Amino acid sequence: MLDPVAPTPSPPLTGIRGWLIDAPEFGKLRSWPDGAIVLEGGLIVEIGDYMTLSKKPRPQPIRWQHSERVAVFPGLIDLHTHAPQYPSVARGTSELLPWLRQHVFPVERDFTGPRGRREAAAFIAEVARHGTTTAMLYTAIYEDSCDAIFQAAAERGLRVIAGKMMMDVGSYGAHQPSKILSISLTETERLIKKWHRANDGLIEYAVSPRFAVSCSERLMRSAAEIAQNHGTYVQTHLAENREEIEKVRHQFPQAQDYTDVYARAGLLGPRTVLGHCLHLSPREHEAIASSGAAIAHCPTANLFLRSGILPLDIVRGAGIPVGLGSDVAAGAELNLWRVMRGAVESQTARSFYEASPPLTPAGSLHLATQGAADALGKGRTIGSFDIGKEADLTVMDLGPMLPYRTKGASDLNADDVVSLCVYRGGPEAVVESYVRGRSVYSAPAPELF
Numbered sequence: 001m002l003d004p005v006a007p008t009p010s011p012p013l014t015g016i017r018g019w020l021i022d023a024p025e026f027g028k029l030r031s032w033p034d035g036a037i038v039l040e041g042g043l044i045v046e047i048g049d050y051m052t053l054s055k056k057p058r059p060q061p062i063r064w065q066h067s068e069r070v071a072v073f074p075g076l077i078d079l080h081t082h083a084p085q086y087p088s089v090a091r092g093t094s095e096l097l098p099w100l101r102q103h104v105f106p107v108e109r110d111f112t113g114p115r116g117r118r119e120a121a122a123f124i125a126e127v128a129r130h131g132t133t134t135a136m137l138y139t140a141i142y143e144d145s146c147d148a149i150f151q152a153a154a155e156r157g158l159r160v161i162a163g164k165m166m167m168d169v170g171s172y173g174a175h176q177p178s179k180i181l182s183i184s185l186t187e188t189e190r191l192i193k194k195w196h197r198a199n200d201g202l203i204e205y206a207v208s209p210r211f212a213v214s215c216s217e218r219l220m221r222s223a224a225e226i227a228q229n230h231g232t233y234v235q236t237h238l239a240e241n242r243e244e245i246e247k248v249r250h251q252f253p254q255a256q257d258y259t260d261v262y263a264r265a266g267l268l269g270p271r272t273v274l275g276h277c278l279h280l281s282p283r284e285h286e287a288i289a290s291s292g293a294a295i296a297h298c299p300t301a302n303l304f305l306r307s308g309i310l311p312l313d314i315v316r317g318a319g320i321p322v323g324l325g326s327d328v329a330a331g332a333e334l335n336l337w338r339v340m341r342g343a344v345e346s347q348t349a350r351s352f353y354e355a356s357p358p359l360t361p362a363g364s365l366h367l368a369t370q371g372a373a374d375a376l377g378k379g380r381t382i383g384s385f386d387i388g389k390e391a392d393l394t395v396m397d398l399g400p401m402l403p404y405r406t407k408g409a410s411d412l413n414a415d416d417v418v419s420l421c422v423y424r425g426g427p428e429a430v431v432e433s434y435v436r437g438r439s440v441y442s443a444p445a446p447e448l449f
């Protein structure tokens, strides 16, 4: 006689213990010291004090991870970065256009074939190591460069929105100029069919015309049509640098301003993320706000290339959603805590010469989490600790950030912890990160000797 088959035990619930801190509203924090999140099926199903949740009677046990010694934040979101450019971080001293020619196009040109695949995997691993759970990024002009990034992101489980770089004016590719446009459109559509909403929706496509300087009007119109037809995101750069703006004025004399170039091509909409947007008129702010497009603010990149400082309160006041981007390699680091610090410090610098409010560390955390999620139209899915949201989390060890005279985190409040992370946080303090409840990065155990 056969033994009766034992019922399969249902998988245990997962609980994450730590000092939970999120910023669902700009400038305000919520905090659960020694708090806990219970996850089920990748979603947040309970949130509260660890003592209460751990003692609650339940039909199945909770598998607890981490301790009261870590801080847990919503997963960090990098709204603008460039995978092929990582090898050229911190290179050069020029402004945008000569820097692109001297330091960026040469590394983008090589981001293909076996080397492209190797670097794509390394780049995605680096993004995860920095505690970033969602990244919106550009690849190189090659179809295989985009394939490689999506493949690496799918294997890692990261949330990635990306697109093949599109440019048909002054491009670095080997194709004949007359064929660049049609090849670029064909490859973009093929990539969308293969990858858009792949890996259970964690991967999405962003149609990615570089910027108006390197795109014909035909390319931009066709790109907008493709994005519209397939419901993808659009990403491009806008008004980063004065020389760039001058060039666009000459290339597109029929447009009333730079923003109008994109509006006329049909590129502005609620699924559009515009990098930089430093030098815009009130009319342009209004046009962007009414289209529903968002801004990826990249403060470290803006300082590195001497591009300028975003009038943050003005663009937010105009009703434009804003998130933060590392903009590697114009930004020297993928570390979003460093980008938050750059945002805080650049707004402080701006306040020295014009009446403008400071940005607090809490405000910058909002921009890197809920603000960026809102910019992507994902504000109800990720960005804060709310029941029913997907569990994208970044777990930080406060130890490496505390100065030696501080006994521990016991004398800190939530604002202090966020400030500590913004001013001193980095990959060495990232313990683990999760996307939809699944671990996508776990720090190696410390060496004993």
Ligand SMILES: [Zn+2]
Binding pocket: 080, 081, 082, 237, 275, 327
């Ligand atoms: Zn960029």
